[in-house]
Amino acid sequence: MEVFWYIIISVVFAIFFILDGYNFGTGIIHLFLAKTEKDKEVITKSAGLFWDFNEVWLVAGGGLLFMAFPTFYASVFSGFYLPLIIVLWLIIFRAIGLEFRSQFNFQMWKDIWDKSFGVSSLLLALFFGIALGNVVRGVNLGAIENGVAAFEGHYFFLPLWDSSFSPLSETPGVIDWFTIIIGLISVVTLEIHGANWIILKTNSSINNQLKSVIFKLTILLFALTVISLLVWQIVNPNSLDNFIDKPYLIVFPVIYFTGLFGLFFIKKIKKDIHCFILSTLVILGGITSSLASLFPVILPSTHNQNESLTIYNTAAPEYGLSVALGWGIIGLILVAVYLITQNKLMSGKVDKMDYGH
Amino acid sequence: MEDMIFYDRLQFAFTITFHYIFPQLTMGLSLIIVYYKWQFLKTNIEKYNNAAKFFMKIFAVNFTMGVVTGIPMEFQFGTNWAKFSELTGGIIGQTLAMEGLFSFFLESSFLALFIFGEKLMGQKLHFLTGFLVFLGSWASGYLILATNAWMQHPVGYEILDNGKFVLENFSALFSNPWLLPAFLHNQLASLVTSSFVVASIGAFYVLRNKNTEYGKLFLKTGVTFGLVSSLLLAFPTGDMNAKNVAKYQPASFAAMEGIFETEEAGAEIVLIGQPDMVRKKLDNKIAVPNILSFLTYQDWNKQIPGMDQFKDEELPTNIPALYYSYHIMVGLGTIFIAIMGLAVFFLWRKKLYSFKPLLWSIMFLVPFPYIANITGWYTAELGRQPYLVYGLLKTSEGVSPNVSSGNTLFTLLGFVALYMLLGLLFLVLVGKTIHQGPTPQKH
Numbered sequence: 001m002e003v004f005w006y007i008i009i010s011v012v013f014a015i016f017f018i019l020d021g022y023n024f025g026t027g028i029i030h031l032f033l034a035k036t037e038k039d040k041e042v043i044t045k046s047a048g049l050f051w052d053f054n055e056v057w058l059v060a061g062g063g064l065l066f067m068a069f070p071t072f073y074a075s076v077f078s079g080f081y082l083p084l085i086i087v088l089w090l091i092i093f094r095a096i097g098l099e100f101r102s103q104f105n106f107q108m109w110k111d112i113w114d115k116s117f118g119v120s121s122l123l124l125a126l127f128f129g130i131a132l133g134n135v136v137r138g139v140n141l142g143a144i145e146n147g148v149a150a151f152e153g154h155y156f157f158l159p160l161w162d163s164s165f166s167p168l169s170e171t172p173g174v175i176d177w178f179t180i181i182i183g184l185i186s187v188v189t190l191e192i193h194g195a196n197w198i199i200l201k202t203n204s205s206i207n208n209q210l211k212s213v214i215f216k217l218t219i220l221l222f223a224l225t226v227i228s229l230l231v232w233q234i235v236n237p238n239s240l241d242n243f244i245d246k247p248y249l250i251v252f253p254v255i256y257f258t259g260l261f262g263l264f265f266i267k268k269i270k271k272d273i274h275c276f277i278l279s280t281l282v283i284l285g286g287i288t289s290s291l292a293s294l295f296p297v298i299l300p301s302t303h304n305q306n307e308s309l310t311i312y313n314t315a316a317p318e319y320g321l322s323v324a325l326g327w328g329i330i331g332l333i334l335v336a337v338y339l340i341t342q343n344k345l346m347s348g349k350v351d352k353m354d355y356g357h
Numbered sequence: 358m359e360d361m362i363f364y365d366r367l368q369f370a371f372t373i374t375f376h377y378i379f380p381q382l383t384m385g386l387s388l389i390i391v392y393y394k395w396q397f398l399k400t401n402i403e404k405y406n407n408a409a410k411f412f413m414k415i416f417a418v419n420f421t422m423g424v425v426t427g428i429p430m431e432f433q434f435g436t437n438w439a440k441f442s443e444l445t446g447g448i449i450g451q452t453l454a455m456e457g458l459f460s461f462f463l464e465s466s467f468l469a470l471f472i473f474g475e476k477l478m479g480q481k482l483h484f485l486t487g488f489l490v491f492l493g494s495w496a497s498g499y500l501i502l503a504t505n506a507w508m509q510h511p512v513g514y515e516i517l518d519n520g521k522f523v524l525e526n527f528s529a530l531f532s533n534p535w536l537l538p539a540f541l542h543n544q545l546a547s548l549v550t551s552s553f554v555v556a557s558i559g560a561f562y563v564l565r566n567k568n569t570e571y572g573k574l575f576l577k578t579g580v581t582f583g584l585v586s587s588l589l590l591a592f593p594t595g596d597m598n599a600k601n602v603a604k605y606q607p608a609s610f611a612a613m614e615g616i617f618e619t620e621e622a623g624a625e626i627v628l629i630g631q632p633d634m635v636r637k638k639l640d641n642k643i644a645v646p647n648i649l650s651f652l653t654y655q656d657w658n659k660q661i662p663g664m665d666q667f668k669d670e671e672l673p674t675n676i677p678a679l680y681y682s683y684h685i686m687v688g689l690g691t692i693f694i695a696i697m698g699l700a701v702f703f704l705w706r707k708k709l710y711s712f713k714p715l716l717w718s719i720m721f722l723v724p725f726p727y728i729a730n731i732t733g734w735y736t737a738e739l740g741r742q743p744y745l746v747y748g749l750l751k752t753s754e755g756v757s758p759n760v761s762s763g764n765t766l767f768t769l770l771g772f773v774a775l776y777m778l779l780g781l782l783f784l785v786l787v788g789k790t791i792h793q794g795p796t797p798q799k800h
Contacts, residue, residue, distance in 0.1 A: 063454035070446020077435025331458030
């Protein structure tokens with residue numbers, strides 16, 4: 001039952017990163033590459049029509065995590081206190097950037113909300129990557145310093161950074177050179193994803209330029225991926241054990257690299273949706289590979305005194321999990337129906353859609 | 358320790374108070390929008406459709422605010438109340454996760470379709486999307502109330518040796534006797550807020566002599582919905598809730614009613630007075646004898662335990678704040694019935710639109726239902742103190758053990774600054790929408 005919920009929740013979070021991920025990426029492209037008012041407007045629209053539905057996946061994922069793995073939820077949310085609250089603030093700036101831009105028709109007003117949308121999207125992409133980096137690296141469970149624990153074994157508290165900025169420090173912070181690399185991977189991936197979304201959903205004048213941007217970013221992403229795989233061995237020498245024990249897990253890295261190599265041929269691919277699917281595969285493969293390498297651990301401990309958090313030692317009891325499976329499946333089917341309905345009704349380019357308030 | 362949880366509590370109180378400005382409007386307003394849309398389908402008079410779309414614009418701004426200020430609420434269970442989440446997540450996680458799956462998705466997907474899809478879908482489907490938005494927002498209210506009801510009156514649980522609350526009976530969460538009265542009361546209260554907003558915009562248009570056709574429509578809708586909902590708010594739902602408090606949280610009941618000493622034969626109802634916590638009495642008290650006993654038990658002489666019957670640690674921690682919250686809510690609720698009753702009377706006599714003093718009152722009363730809603734929630738939450746889960750888990754036991762008060766104060770200050778900005782923007786945008794009016798215009 002724990003495994004079942006672990007899979008459902010992982011899927012919900014993966015969908016969140018795929019869906020809201022293109023909004024973050026759209027924001028990054030908007031920040032750096034959109035120059036004319038017409039492009040800015042249509043790019044904002046391609047994100048603004050969808051963001052709230054996409055963001056609900058985060059809320060739903062959070063809620064399901066709370067229900068199925070309460071100890072993990074409590075530990076992680078309090079342990080990453082500052083970065084999570086900062087993410088909340090960025091989410092607010094992102095949302096109001098998208099929603100308020102078109103409310104008044106003068107340049108200064110629009111500029112403010114364009115920056116609000118762009119900068120917060122960039123930082124959100126970075127922070128979510130850093131978050132994944134933290135989960136992969138592990139934390140100092142129990143906040144042990146010089147052999148003395150400050151909290152119970154499943155609690156921790158991470159500062160934003162530790163003076164060494166090293167993942168190998170006894171007390172690593174949220175931001176170190178390893179998590180920064182993962183953060184950059186996230187930024188580059190989502191920027192590619194967002195660019196694909198813009199090409200798919202708009203007729204912006206930069207669509208052609210974006211294809212070569214994606215090509216360059218794919219080279220960068222490949223380089224970052226190789227670096228991250230190397231340093232991962234330093235941070236966590238056991239990271240490949242799961243793939244050796246259970247060879248079928250290789251499917252997740254294969255998904256990642258299929259997407260990544262496919263993106264090298266971006267200029268040859270005729271159908272925009274195929275490009276978008278490739279960047280979707282990169283996100284899906286990246287997240288699932290990271291999780292698969294840890295399984296059944298969901299938050300590694302950086303020392304031996306406290307055991308890592310796993311899906312088994314943080315889950316709610318059997319009865320609750322099985323009751324929730326009943327309504328959970330009904331709920332997810334409904335959500336899939338909404339997603340399909342919405343996509344059907346809002347298919348095609350957004351340029352002509354009515355977005356005036 | 359007291360200081361440490363002070364900032365956590367303040368941050369939760371501040372963020373939830375600010376958050377609840379928005380859902381209380383969207384829940385009620387969605388019903389009024391569905392009503393207008395239904396009238397349009399029935400009569401095919403364009404005015405109703407424009408009214409529905411006009412309020413949808415106001416709804417949309419509120420919805421955005423509700424979403425972005427709502428996510429911090431879910432997060433704070435984990436960030437600031439980690440111990441509470443760890444111990445009770447197996448139970449309240451159920452209802453909170455259901456809210457995400459069953460209401461937020463419904464609301465957000467169909468809201469976009471309602472706003473952008475009228476031309477794509479045709480009128481019947483457009484009505485349906487509006488109805489689904491309404492359904493989503495009310496489902497959200499229901500599941501939040503189910504969560505809160507469990508905290509007020511825990512049912513269907515078992516406590517393990519390690520202190521964890523474990524779900525034993527899922528359906529008990531929904532047959533909780535606390536839930537239905539609280540839910541109905543809350544939804545009616547949000548309908549009162551929305552009615553006042555609709556009526557107030559109507560009064561503004563009529564007084565300003567602009568968009569008067571819509572002004573009159575809004576006034577008519579607002580005061581009619583307003584009278585019905587404020588009457589139902591007092592009776593039976595308010596009455597049912599008070600009886601629940603008397604039955605399940607007698608110490609809170611004594612505190613909110615301001616009964617310091619138990620009276621032998623029947624308790625009086627306090628209308629006005631200031632609690633003096635040192636000398637344990639009410640100053641400048643105006644009270645009517647025996648009424649409280651009658652209202653609560655339909656028995657003039659039934660004894661109601663006062664605060665003297667309880668140990669200090671069983672009593673709510675901030676009795677004056679609880680007492681005032683409750684009395685402000687009840688006082689305002691009474692005023693709403695009077696004003697809306699008067700307005701409906703004048704509407705019936707066809708004099709409402711020209712009776713300026715009443716129109717001015719309706720226009721300026723608009724902040725008060727918000728205050729009543731929020732003090733109502735304060736009554737529930739302060740009344741539950743010193744517990745998070747009534748009688749079982751103290752508030753001080755639920756706080757995150759690992760988050761220092763310095764960090765909490767930092768984020769609290771951040772929220773205050775950010776929400777000030779959001780509040781200003783919200784007023785500007787709603788003001789702009791009201792200024793533009795409901796008649797379609799090119800821009």
